[in-house]
Amino acid sequence: MTAVLPQQRTLTYAEAVREALAQAMEADERVFLLGEDIGTYGGAFGVTGDLVHRFGERRVRDTPISELGIVGAAVGAALAGMRPVVEIQFSDFTAQAMDQIVNQAAKIHFMLGGAASVPMVLRAPGGSGTGAAAQHSQSLEAWFAHVPGLKVVMPSTAADAKGLLLAAIDDPNPVIVLEHKLLYKQSGPVPEEATRVRLGETAVRRSGGDVTIVATGVMVSRALEAAGQLAAEGIEASVLDPRTLRPLDAAPIVDSVTATGRALLVQEAPQTGGFMAEVAAAIVESSAFGHLRAPVARLCGLDVPIPYAPQLERAAVPQTGDIVRRARELVTTW
Amino acid sequence: MFDPYVADIDAEALRGLYRDMVLVRRGDRESNAMQRQGQLGIWVPLLGQEAAQIGSGRALRPQDMAFPSYREHGVAYTRGVDFRELLGIFRCTDHSGWDFKAHGFHPYTIVIGNQVLNATGYAMGQKFEGKVGDDDGEATIVYFGDGATSQGDVHEGFVWAAVYDAPVVFFCQNNQWAISEPTERQSRLPLYQRARGYGFPGIRVDGNDVLACLAVTRWALDECRHGNGPVLIEAFTYRMDAHTTTDDPTRYRLSDELEVWKHKDPIERVRAHLARTGGADTAFFEAVQAEADSFAAELRDFCFNMPDPPPERVFANVYAEPSPQLDAQREEYLAYLSGFAEAGEH
Ligand SMILES: Cc1ncc(C[n+]2csc(CCOP(=O)(O)OP(=O)(O)O)c2C)c(N)n1
Ligand SMILES: [Mg+2]
Numbered sequence: 001m002t003a004v005l006p007q008q009r010t011l012t013y014a015e016a017v018r019e020a021l022a023q024a025m026e027a028d029e030r031v032f033l034l035g036e037d038i039g040t041y042g043g044a045f046g047v048t049g050d051l052v053h054r055f056g057e058r059r060v061r062d063t064p065i066s067e068l069g070i071v072g073a074a075v076g077a078a079l080a081g082m083r084p085v086v087e088i089q090f091s092d093f094t095a096q097a098m099d100q101i102v103n104q105a106a107k108i109h110f111m112l113g114g115a116a117s118v119p120m121v122l123r124a125p126g127g128s129g130t131g132a133a134a135q136h137s138q139s140l141e142a143w144f145a146h147v148p149g150l151k152v153v154m155p156s157t158a159a160d161a162k163g164l165l166l167a168a169i170d171d172p173n174p175v176i177v178l179e180h181k182l183l184y185k186q187s188g189p190v191p192e193e194a195t196r197v198r199l200g201e202t203a204v205r206r207s208g209g210d211v212t213i214v215a216t217g218v219m220v221s222r223a224l225e226a227a228g229q230l231a232a233e234g235i236e237a238s239v240l241d242p243r244t245l246r247p248l249d250a251a252p253i254v255d256s257v258t259a260t261g262r263a264l265l266v267q268e269a270p271q272t273g274g275f276m277a278e279v280a281a282a283i284v285e286s287s288a289f290g291h292l293r294a295p296v297a298r299l300c301g302l303d304v305p306i307p308y309a310p311q312l313e314r315a316a317v318p319q320t321g322d323i324v325r326r327a328r329e330l331v332t333t334w
Numbered sequence: 335m336f337d338p339y340v341a342d343i344d345a346e347a348l349r350g351l352y353r354d355m356v357l358v359r360r361g362d363r364e365s366n367a368m369q370r371q372g373q374l375g376i377w378v379p380l381l382g383q384e385a386a387q388i389g390s391g392r393a394l395r396p397q398d399m400a401f402p403s404y405r406e407h408g409v410a411y412t413r414g415v416d417f418r419e420l421l422g423i424f425r426c427t428d429h430s431g432w433d434f435k436a437h438g439f440h441p442y443t444i445v446i447g448n449q450v451l452n453a454t455g456y457a458m459g460q461k462f463e464g465k466v467g468d469d470d471g472e473a474t475i476v477y478f479g480d481g482a483t484s485q486g487d488v489h490e491g492f493v494w495a496a497v498y499d500a501p502v503v504f505f506c507q508n509n510q511w512a513i514s515e516p517t518e519r520q521s522r523l524p525l526y527q528r529a530r531g532y533g534f535p536g537i538r539v540d541g542n543d544v545l546a547c548l549a550v551t552r553w554a555l556d557e558c559r560h561g562n563g564p565v566l567i568e569a570f571t572y573r574m575d576a577h578t579t580t581d582d583p584t585r586y587r588l589s590d591e592l593e594v595w596k597h598k599d600p601i602e603r604v605r606a607h608l609a610r611t612g613g614a615d616t617a618f619f620e621a622v623q624a625e626a627d628s629f630a631a632e633l634r635d636f637c638f639n640m641p642d643p644p645p646e647r648v649f650a651n652v653y654a655e656p657s658p659q660l661d662a663q664r665e666e667y668l669a670y671l672s673g674f675a676e677a678g679e680h
Contacts, residue, residue: 040586041514064484064520065446065512093445096485131375131426135445272659302663304652308426312648315667 007192013155014047014184016162017123021048021085023194024169025055028083031169032059034070035087044089045125045184067096071122075104075174078120083169090136091124091178098143105174106149117172121165127180127218127268128313134305137313139217139269144176145245145278151175151199152245156220158188160243163197171199180218202249204256208236210331212256214279215266216242219318223266226323235331245275250282257283261293262330268317271300294334299326336549339556343545345613351392351544352604352614353622355384358408359601360626361417364633365407365424369579373637374424378405382542382574385600386507388412389547390569393555394438394475399460401440401453401476405507409477413439417629418636427640447485450476450504454491457502457563466501471559475503475551481512483528484520492532492566501558503551504529504566507541509573514586526568534564541571542600572598645671 011019024031037044039052039062052060063070067088074084088094094101101122109117128137144152151173155161161179168175205220206227215223220241227237238256242248257263263283265276280296283289301317343351362380369377380387387408394400394412402409407420415432422428423442430441443449453476465472482488483506495502508525510517521528529536535557539550547569554565572595576583608614649664 036512037514039514042585044513062515062519065481065515066484066486068486069484096445096487133426133429133444302648302667303660304648307643307648308423308429309643309647310426312643312645315645315648 006195008189009192010187011158011190012185012187013158013161014045016158016190017047017165017179018049018051020162020165021051022054024166025059027194030081031083031085032061033085033087034061034063034074036063036065036089038062038087043087045181048087067093068100071097071100071105074120075100075118078118079116084120085169086120086122088122088124091126091140092135092138094124094140102147106147110149118174119172120174121168121177123177123179125181126178127182128306128317129182131310131313133308137306139301141178141245142269142273142275145275149174150246152178153199153243154178154217154245155243156183156217156241158186159190160197162190163195164199164243166194167196167199170196182218200244200247200249202252203241203243204238204252205241206237206239208238209260210236211262211264211327212238212240212260213264213266213323213327214240214242214253216275217268219266219268222318222320223323225320226327229324230327233328235328237327248278248282253279254283254286254288257288258291261291262334263296264299264327264330265296266299266318266323268301270303271298272303274300276300294330297326297330299323336553339549339552340545348604348608349614349618351388352608354388354411355544355601355604356622356626357629358388358411359384360630361633362407364630365421366579368634368637369424374421375426377424377579379575380405380407382572382595383507383509384408385544386541386547386569386571389544390475390505390551393548393551396438397472398555399438399456399474401449401474402442403449403477403479404442404444406477410439413437415439418633421637422640425637425640427643447478447482447487450478450488450491453502454495454500457495457500458498460501461499466559466561468560471501473501473503473555473558473563475505475555477505477507479512480506480508480510480517480520480525481515483525495564496532496534499561499563501561501563503554503558504564506566506568507571508568509571511573511587513577513581524568526566529566534566536566536568538568538570541569542598542603544600544604
């Protein structure tokens with residue numbers, strides 16, 4: 001007996017995002033894109049590619065260089081019943097648009113007593129590793145996760161890049177999708193169908209009994225690589241990827257830590273005020289507390305702006321070797 | 335109206351402007367080539383914008399302050415910033431290498447439009463300190479692109495400068511493109527006409543004419559010095575190369591357009607004028623060429639030998655004073671690194 005598997009083929013993360021956008025636009029006239037250089041140019045990271053040729057300039061809009069304008073217009077369009085999908089060229093420049101994101105998009109449904117909603121998606125590439133310096137390399141997920149009314153996702157695989165984006169476009173709330181620049185060229189199996197990945201479901205990427213590693217974004221693949229190396233030393237790690245930061249699906253994390261008794265939380269963003277502090281709190285506030293055999297550990301970016309020089313840039317954020325070292329320390333010391 | 339502002343430009347002065355433009359173009363081309371050879375992380379070409387930058391930059395006085403965006407290598411040169419010092423920014427070894435107060439040249443700003451508000455604030459400070467009002471007054475100039483004119487920062491800068499009579503010259507280099515987006519994506523109106531709505535003068539100048547740029551910018555700075563600012567200048571020019579070395583303009587614009595602008599090359603224009611009027615002879619042009627060659631050779635040499643920053647630099651300058659938290663992270667990091675060094679010894 002053979003199980004019927006959904007048709008998959010290998011796509012890059014960027015291609016997976018583009019496919020999600022194309023399928024969403026094919027299925028629903030209300031979906032349209034707006035951003036800087038997303039038309040003929042195909043996007044600063046090539047994500048929108050040829051979409052302007054397939055869907056026309058009305059639905060793939062090159063906008064004036066004004067991020068506040070882009071998001072403000074998208075909020076307005078969403079209120080009018082459209083399904084705008086915004087691309088901000090670098091997630092750093094959501095800063096220009098923060099007023100519209102935080103004070104309008106996130107609040108409108110609440111303040112209108114549910115009379116209107118803002119089904120808007122904002123995609124933006126974040127993260128370091130490309131030599132783009134302090135103003136083009138930040139990991140700002142904690143900013144958004146802190147704002148009630150927003151949902152926040154961080155896809156770490158090509159399949160999730162597609163599935164989470166499709167779910168985000170369906171979602172009646174404003175959803176911030178933080179893609180990662182280093183992942184755009186990574187490939188993985190992606191379903192051909194417009195398969196959704198539900199928002200708010202943590203993925204267990206690997207199971208092992210000695211330590212639970214929770215990681216987001218580009219740190220997920222580093223954590224998996226680290227887990228492989230640890231396994232060669234006889235240390236078995238679980239790797240969990242929340243995928244959606246808000247709403248956070250903490251139950252699988254709690255279950256895993258209950259079993260392993262050790263938690264290592266890995267994020268690229270600077271430590272102070274970072275999202276992994278929230279995950280740590282979720283663990284220690286849960287029944288897993290009584291099962292902890294070691295203090296909950298975080299491995300985060302240094303509390304510095306991302307430096308420009310490549311060797312300093314690497315030093316500023318966790319690398320695979322750092323994850324191995326910290327996980328080993330946790331398991332052997334406790 | 336503007337002729338008096340360049341009445342002092344004789345053949346010798348014009349030869350000087352020609353030399354300036356040739357040198358910065360050569361620096362630009364050499365840097366572009368070094369990026370192609372993997373010696374620089376990225377390069378932002380100024381090709382085609384030499385007249386706008388040298389003309390406006392040479393209009394500045396030592397007491398003035400300039401706020402660039404990221405393409406103003408020509409202005410940097412006129413402010414006495416060594417071209418070599420610019421390379422650190424593009425080799426990823428430094429964020430900005432010069433003393434901005436000493437040079438009257440602020441660090442580059444990459445986030446589109448930000449510097450316009452900062453320049454406005456700086457100019458307000460010049461006024462509040464009583465440094466404006468006569469021939470010796472101070473003024474500020476801020477550079478930004480056609481794309482930047484869509485940012486709220488720029489409009490807010492216009493509003494603030496207008497209501498506080500700030501001595502600031504808004505110098506927009508309209509090079510026709512914001513990466514892949516043409517100027518029509520930013521405005522219906524010629525950009526200089528926007529000033530009117532804010533209540534100050536706006537003027538368009540041929541950005542490929544170095545004398546015109548010099549004259550108009552001297553006039554605008556004079557207005558500001560005397561307390562009649564702000565002023566908007568739109569220098570109408572063309573980005574003859576890619577947006578940056580990571581860009582490929584053939585994806586979004588026709589080569590015909592470039593061919594048309596090549597006929598307006600800012601350097602060729604001055605060369606032709608000097609040759610025709612007898613303002614310069616072959617020996618002069620050859621000497622400038624030779625100087626440009628050695629300038630380029632020095633740049634290469636300097637670039638190849640630039641030291642990498644030490645690892646602990648990552649912790650420097652996050653705050654103005656020492657931070658116990660960062661000190662702890664630095665200790666931990668250095669101990670970690672020395673672990674490798676020791677391991678390597680065995
Ligand atoms: C706030 C912000 N948004 C987007 C970008 C990405 N970006 C870099 S340059 C550029 C185009 C700017 O065009 P223009 O102002 O005309 O200046 P030019 O590059 O032509 O000199 C864009 C969109 C950025 N750096 N900052
Ligand atoms: Mg431009």
